[in-house]
Ligand SMILES: Nc1nc2c(ncn2[C@@H]2O[C@H](COP(=O)(O)OP(=O)(O)OP(=O)(O)O)[C@@H](O)[C@H]2O)c(=O)[nH]1
């Protein structure tokens with residue numbers, strides 16, 4: 072299990088390996104690394120302190136049985152504790168209400184407007200609902216235009232009523248929704264500081280007018296230690312029912328998720344992970360726990376891949392890999408799949424183990440795809456299946472046939488070897504991908 | 507003796523009536539109150555410098571988002587000084603803390619914290635950063651500042667991706683009295699190309715280019731930035747070029763990765779630290795200065811076009827520690 076972890080932490084964990092017992096002495100290094108990992112993930116200082124104490128206490132009480140490695144036990148304990156802290160079961164949206172009213176609140180720039188569009192899109196797609204978007208950000212220049220454009224692109228109706236009075240806009244939007252049989256109303260509010268009394272009062276007024284089923288705090292996953300002030304600020308004035316963590320497609324660890332759970336009883340309901348309108352997924356505590364412990368976001372990759380590779384194709388490849396038959400034809404197929412997933416370097420970044428193996432230098436520019444294809448197609452079928460026969464003279468022929476240079480042919484063969492290495496690892500179950 | 511005294515002198519004597527110091531005062535009031543009151547509280551609560559004291563101090567620094575590495579190093583050098591200089595009084599230590607923070611930021615070099623404006627020529631400033639940090643608003647603020655100094659300013663809407671981005675910048679160009687160039691639904695590099703040509707024609711002095719927010723791990727979007735740079739070099743080869751990375755003061759440790767990635771691809775010349783009017787401390791800029799060596803040039807203290815101040819490390823630290831002095 073710990074194969075997936077960041078270098079520092081897995082080094083610290085080595086101390087525990089081979090010990091018959093977990094003692095204060097042999098977990099101290101590991102605890103220190105975990106503490107740093109958490110702080111570097113922007114987990115709140117107090118939360119980290121409590122967490123370390125709990126883990127220490129529980130770890131010392133652990134009975135190490137035969138057949139179980141103490142280091143694995145320890146890491147499992149850490150992860151389980153994190154998952155517990157992040158909150159157990161998934162809490163679905165409260166939809167009791169006709170129309171059901173959702174209100175999104177948060178700081179400036181946290182991603183409310185985009186998230187409104189994503190939510191509406193998701194509700195329509197998954198639940199066949201007819202949502203209405205309501206533009207209440209009367210302050211930021213062009214905020215209303217932004218929501219309108221989002222609505223236009225999604226073909227979802229947007230209610231606007233100038234820049235006068237958000238409470239009145241909401242009131243009118245609600246009667247409009249009833250008349251037009253919208254079953255969801257999603258209110259986009261202006262970004263504001265939690266210490267801005269006037270604007271916080273405006274939210275309270277909207278709340279008492281609209282009586283929303285859900286008040287969702289939209290919060291940037293990159294947020295630092297100030298998160299606790301923000302969360303407390305919004306939570307003390309409004310009856311928050313959930314939070315949405317945005318910009319998780321960045322390389323932030325998202326430790327703010329722990330602060331949310333620790334400070335409020337509010338569940339995290341969704342995670343935003345792209346700028347596109349389908350970039351909203353349910354929140355899985357497991358994933359953030361792995362991410363914070365630098366265990367690689369295996370599941371996220373898994374989900375990404377699922378939509379792209381058909382199951383048969385995947386099984387077929389798996390078999391080939393086990394037999395060590397992975398060849399250039401498979402390589403070409405994989406390259407095409409990877410192209411659909413985005414740059415391979417990004418995918419490898421999500422896999423700490425790939426990093427350890429020095430695989431992080433594999434990169435494929437989408438523009439190179441055409442070249443890769445040309446080169447592979449200039450090989451004979453035999454060459455594609457037995458790349459080891461491609462030597463100097465063959466390389467020259469292939470280069471000529473594809474109108475690429477010999478260096479490029481060499482580079483491709485090298486990339487192929489790297490890919491093969493990685494595939495072998497996955498096939499052996501050391502690195503799991505659902506191919 | 508140390509920077510602390512220097513700052514103290516500056517502020518207790520010369521800068522008392524200084525306008526910008528006052529603005530810092532109000533904008534950073536919340537920041538300062540919390541941070542400093544915690545520090546001075548520390549001096550009262552702990553008279554002995556022991557483990558408990560160090561832990562409380564570390565918490566204050568981490569809570570300011572100063573950066574785990576930087577804080578760890580800082581704590582180490584503090585412990586060393588305490589030992590070597592035989593310091594036993596926590597009050598005395600407060601001064602050393604300010605000193606050490608200052609040293610981290612200044613790091614023995616003279617900082618160019620000014621925008622390098624070309625007299626009798628053009629200055630092009632490219633604004634980059636992750637989503638929602640305040641790029642577009644900062645452009646408005648900087649335009650306002652230079653227009654007040656009698657410069658002709660042009661804004662180019664290089665964010666052709668986000669819904670409403672074009673309208674947002676256009677609205678700011680009208681409010682500030684800047685020229686504007688934009689074209690929806692086209693490639694940002696070509697918009698910038700045409701915008702720069704337009705700037706040559708209308709003889710603008712300062713050209714501010716907005717770009718779409720991008721997360722630093724999106725390689726293809728990052729590549730787009732180097733393309734924009736090439737366009738600038740091509741159209742106005744003899745301009746003074748600045749690239750400002752906009753960072754939100756609420757940003758945590760990810761700020762360091764942002765600075766590293768953007769610097770690698772665009773030669774960032776400075777940072778605009780926004781949203782300091784909230785409770786966030788923006789301490790990550792200290793870590794960025796230490797680890798990536800990019801100075802802060804401006805700070806944002808609100809949503810209006812007047813809410814911009816040049817960054818001044820002495821003011822900044824003074825703002826954080828005023829109550830201690
Ligand atoms: N309180 C406060 N809000 C700010 C400040 N600077 C910008 N904002 C607000 O932050 C929000 C986002 O600002 P934008 O300027 O649109 O940010 P951006 O980086 O251009 O965003 P994208 O183009 O979406 O990536 C707006 O609501 C601004 O009013 C500041 O210094 N203080």
Ligand SMILES: [Mg+2]
Pocket residue numbers: 641642665671716717718719
């Ligand atoms: Mg913008």
